[in-house]
Amino acid sequence: MAEPIIEVRGVTKVYHVGVEVIHALRGVDLAVHAGEMVAIMGSSGSGKSTLMNTLGCLDRPTAGTYHLGGREVSGLDAAELSQVRNQEIGFVFQSFELLPRLTALENVELPLLYARGKGWGWARQRRKLAEEALQRVGLGKRMDHRPNQLSGGQKQRVAIARALIAKPRILMADEPTGNLDTTTTEEILALFAQIHAQGQTVLMVTHENDVAAHCERVVRLRDGLVLSDLPAEQDAAVGPLALARRSAA
Amino acid sequence: MLNPLFYYENVRLALRQIWANKLRSILTALGIIVGVASTTAVIAALTGLKTKVLSEFETFGAARLYVWPSRPDGVPKNLFPWEKIRLKSEEAIALRDQCTSLKGLTPISETSLSVQSDAEQLDGVSVTGIWPAWHATENRQVIMGRPFSDQDIVNERQVCLINDLAVRDLQLPRDPVGQHLLIGGRRFLVVGVVETITERMTGFNTISAEVFIPFPLMGKFQDRDFFMRFVALAKSPEEAQDASAEMTRVLRKVRGLGTGDPDTFRVQAIDQFIDQFKSIASGITAVAGGIVGISLLVGGIGIMNIMLVSVSERTREIGLRKAVGATPSAILLQFLLEAVTLCLVGGLVGVLIGQAFALAVSSIPGAKMENASVPAWAVALAFVFSAGVGVVFGMFPAIKASRLDPIEALRHE
Structure with a gap:
């Protein structure tokens, strides 16, 4: 099997909130290979957000190693992590996080604004890439609209286009359908499936089984540890309650 | 990174930000506008007076001497x-x-x-x-x-x-x-x-x-x-x-x-009068400089205040920008350029108002100010000072923005 693009070993994360010490991650091992579509699940406080932030290079683990595309990234500084995020990771957030003053096109272009070593010609190239990305998510006709002129589903499409524009190794989605109605949720999940089918590695944090069912593999966390790591069909068959009982036993 | 395109884009972004918050921007830059406008006007008037007086001295001839009892x-x-x-x-x-x-x-x-x-x-x-x-x-x-x-x-x-x-x-x-x-x-x-x-x-x-x-x-x-x-x-x-x-x-x-x-008398050559006049003129210029210094300080504090507000209002934006790859220095530069642009726009408005004042003064009949004009060095100085104020007072808010943690920032309400 090829080398995984994400490989974390013994990752822990400790927060100090006042005098209290919170162990958000207590030693997580996880490997994700290219082309996979993985759901990370868990109740609140299970550590799934912390794991997502760590995998997304928004945060550094307290201990453990993290290889992203074969490169050790757990020891990088803030500026280096910014570059890794810029080149390797595309984020999709629950609340879209589009900049209200920018048009859809400009929002999509944003990551390319922070690309390094580009000359004056970059502006035009960037625009073209952003147009392509918007067409890819089916918003070719809404390029000059501002976020407040778009529906929730359209906003999330813009956000997905933004996440994809820098051709990242991994697309990370944090509750991408959390703010959407059922119909729109289906559309967005279909879009994720379509992007995945084109070879994109996708990592999705969710607490909804329906959403997780769209993925190939489901990783469940509890109390900062991996509770289960199963293919989606098996995970659905076992059921979350059974898993919880098994671990309690 | 930070190619020239990045500067250009940030200035454009800053101008949009200023345009989107027109009233706030004007109020913020008011200190700088007033400071630059008043100094520009004083310098213009003084330049006019100086040209006038010196040309009068010249027509009299620098060879004149005065004697009076003293x-x-x-x-x-x-x-x-x-x-x-x-x-x-x-x-x-x-x-x-x-x-x-x-x-x-x-x-x-x-x-x-x-x-x-x-x-x-x-x-x-x-x-x-x-x-x-x-x-x-x-x-x-x-x-x-x-x-x-x-x-x-x-x-x-x-x-x-x-x-x-x-x-x-x-x-x-x-x-x-x-x-x-x-x-x-x-x-x-x-x-x-x-x-x-x-x-x-x-x-x-x-x-x-x-x-x-x-x-x-x-x-x-x-x-x-x-x-x-x-x-x-x-x-x-x-x-x-x-x-x-x-x-x-x-x-x-x-x-x-x-x-x-x-x-028991005084003898004075006219060039001594010219020297006296010149020193009075530079004295007035220095006082005007002091006034501009104070108003730029006040204006700068206004800028700093509004930039801090802006950073706080746009915490989520900063978080998002960082998440998609903005380095701390890119964020720092963005906010610094915004402050500088705001100050420069204020300086520009100030210079224009000062220019208009000079024009108005020069057309008052009998005021002997027909030569009042804003010299190029004063315009250049106004912009340099405005930009300086932007850098000095924009630095703290910009540093604050650049140090925001992306996760915290994205969670900010």
Whole structure:
């Protein structure tokens, strides 16, 4: 099997909130290979957000190693992590996080604004890439609209286009359908499936089984540890309650 | 990274931000606008005044020298009574005859008298006693008739020169030469007409009738110890300082002052006046600079305040930008450029207002400000200072923005 693009070993994360010490991650091992579509699940406080932030290079683990595309990234500084995020990771957030003053096109272009070593010609190239990305998510006709002129589903499409524009190794989605109605949720999940089918590695944090069912593999966390790591069909068959009982036993 | 495109885009972004918050931006930049506008206006007015005054000095010629009585500093008044320090006609003669560096010298004494022509009587007309050298020292030639001659002085002829306003006010014929005037009750023959000088270096507008008579006759209208001053012309502007020294020497000798005695008079060359004026002008410029410093400080604090608000309002934006790959330095630069752009826009508005003020002032009739204009260096300085304020006061908020943790920032409500 090829080398995984994400490989974390013994990752822990400790927060100090006042005098209290919170162990958000207590030693997580996880490997994700290219082309996979993985759901990370868990109740609140299970550590799934912390794991997502760590995998997304928004945060550094307290201990453990993290290889992203074969490169050790757990020891990088803030500026280096910014570059890794810029080149390797595309984020999709629950609340879209589009900049209200920018048009859809400009929002999509944003990551390319922070690309390094580009000359004056970059502006035009960037625009073209952003147009392509918007067409890819089916918003070719809404390029000059501002976020407040778009529906929730359209906003999330813009956000997905933004996440994809820098051709990242991994697309990370944090509750991408959390703010959407059922119909729109289906559309967005279909879009994720379509992007995945084109070879994109996708990592999705969710607490909804329906959403997780769209993925190939489901990783469940509890109390900062991996509770289960199963293919989606098996995970659905076992059921979350059974898993919880098994671990309690 | 930070290619030129990045700067361009951030400035564009900042301009959009400013445009989107027009009212807030104006209020924020008000300190800078007011500071730059007032300084620009003061500098413009001063530049106009300076050009005007210096050009007036130049037309007078830098070769002029003035002598007037002066009581030495810090001495008892009774030791130097008026009689002892006042200038006298003999002293004028001595200076004229003994100072080789002078081209000409005239005593000048002014009084006001009633003047009567056949048709009209005017009270309080300015009557000035002069020597013929006055034509050269004041640069006022006759436009009709003849100038004064030495004979007029020596023989104390009852002749007079008048300006063209006196011709009008006294209802004299257009060519008044040969007419007679009763000046202070004495009968004078008009021998010439001199131009009316509307503007003089001292700032007095003498747009009124003037009458000039031979100096010796002034004694007939005034007290025995009347006030007079001397105006002299050096042979060349370069010799003005030498002439000043020579006149001081001669006058001290005439007055019998010993080596240790203080001068009881003052001799001053016109270039010293120019120096004085220049130092006053630079003093005003310095004060204006101080004012601009204070208003830029106040403006800068306003900028810092609003930038802190902006950083706090846009915490999520900062978080998002960081998440998609903005480095701390990119965020720092974004907010710094925003502050600088805001200040520069404020500076631009300020310069435009100052320019408009200069234009308005220069078109006020009689204000002698037709040369008021904003010099290029003042514009450049205004922009440099505005940008400086942006950098200094934008730095703290920008650093604050750059240090935000992306996760925290994205969670911010």
